[in-house]
Amino acid sequence: MNATSTAKSDYLLLFRGNVWDRGLSPAQLQKVVSDWMAWFERLKEEGKCLGGHPLEDEGKVVSGKQGRTIADGPFVESKEAIGGYFYLTVADENEAIEIAKQCPGLEYGAVVEVRPVAEVCSIKERAAQIGQMATAAV
Amino acid sequence: MNTESTTGEYMLLFRGPHWDRGLSTDELQQVMDKMMAWFEGLNSRAKVKASQPLGAQGRVVSGANGGLVVDGPFAESKEAVGGYLLLEADSLDEAVTIARSMPALRYGTTVEVRPILAECPIFQRHPELSQLFKERAVEADQSLAEAAA
Numbered sequence: 077m078n079a080t081s082t083a084k085s086d087y088l089l090l091f092r093g094n095v096w097d098r099g100l101s102p103a104q105l106q107k108v109v110s111d112w113m114a115w116f117e118r119l120k121e122e123g124k125c126l127g128g129h130p131l132e133d134e135g136k137v138v139s140g141k142q143g144r145t146i147a148d149g150p151f152v153e154s155k156e157a158i159g160g161y162f163y164l165t166v167a168d169e170n171e172a173i174e175i176a177k178q179c180p181g182l183e184y185g186a187v188v189e190v191r192p193v194a195e196v197c198s199i200k201e202r203a204a205q206i207g208q209m210a211t212a213a214v
Numbered sequence: 215m216n217t218e219s220t221t222g223e224y225m226l227l228f229r230g231p232h233w234d235r236g237l238s239t240d241e242l243q244q245v246m247d248k249m250m251a252w253f254e255g256l257n258s259r260a261k262v263k264a265s266q267p268l269g270a271q272g273r274v275v276s277g278a279n280g281g282l283v284v285d286g287p288f289a290e291s292k293e294a295v296g297g298y299l300l301l302e303a304d305s306l307d308e309a310v311t312i313a314r315s316m317p318a319l320r321y322g323t324t325v326e327v328r329p330i331l332a333e334c335p336i337f338q339r340h341p342e343l344s345q346l347f348k349e350r351a352v353e354a355d356q357s358l359a360e361a362a363a
Contacts, residue, residue, distance in 0.1 A: 087272075105340060106346065109334070109347070137325070177280025182276060182278060182280050192268065192269035
């Protein structure tokens with residue numbers, strides 16, 4: 077154990093916008109993909125990224141009572157759509173933001189959402205605060 | 215037609231994290247008990263690879279070199295992602311069936327079901343790029359083998 081090490085925090089980077097590669101020249105495209113892969117590998121080697129995946133453009137959105145409504149996702153061709161994610165373990169939010177700023181897709185319009193991973197669901201917390209929540213569930 | 219190579223893993227994104235507003239304490243307790251049971255049931259069937267809630271605070275980074283950093287608009291939005299569940303399933307149909315059994319759906323939350331890909335979809339949209347990277351990987355393997363020899 078390293079006594080000087082500080083507690084790590086977990087963050088999710090959500091990559092939004094799945095059409096920013098349109099209109100790029102082959103050279104630009106090749107560079108941004110190479111840079112992205114190198115960025116991912118470097119973060120993994122540094123132990124700052126525990127994993128990440130691209131998400132398929134197709135999928136479903138389930139809503140309504142008993143999940144009655146099943147629609148094809150509106151995420152195809154959208155600037156808001158989530159195209160993939162990285163799971164980060166870093167010192168603090170500033171480090172997570174600094175890493176997000178290195179995303180090679182940014183200059184072509186990609187957007188990175190930086191979200192702290194919560195220990196406890198906020199709704200569960202609220203229920204616990206009301207004092208009605210069974211404590212057994214973990 | 216879908217030729218993308220998937221991994222048998224699906225990401226469930228829980229959208230609209232404020233479905234609990236306006237519920238009575240009893241209702242909230244009941245639905246949370248059901249949520250726990252739902253999750254434990256999936257977990258005992260080895261369907262859950264990972265699952266976590268996300269904090270309401272965070273940032274959105276955009277622009278060249280991440281020049282623009284703003285507080286996320288996700289806190290009050292119905293579209294906001296409040297948490298995720300990385301699911302192991304045999305098919306999109308099974309993942310959707312599991313999503314449909316999520317107890318908080320009746321209170322207005324939404325579950326987005328997305329297959330996890332083995333490879334970035336940019337390669338699918340640009341096959342010539344995929345070919346180039348494959349050739350490059352082969353060359354790298356060869357030079358490694360030569361260096362080792």
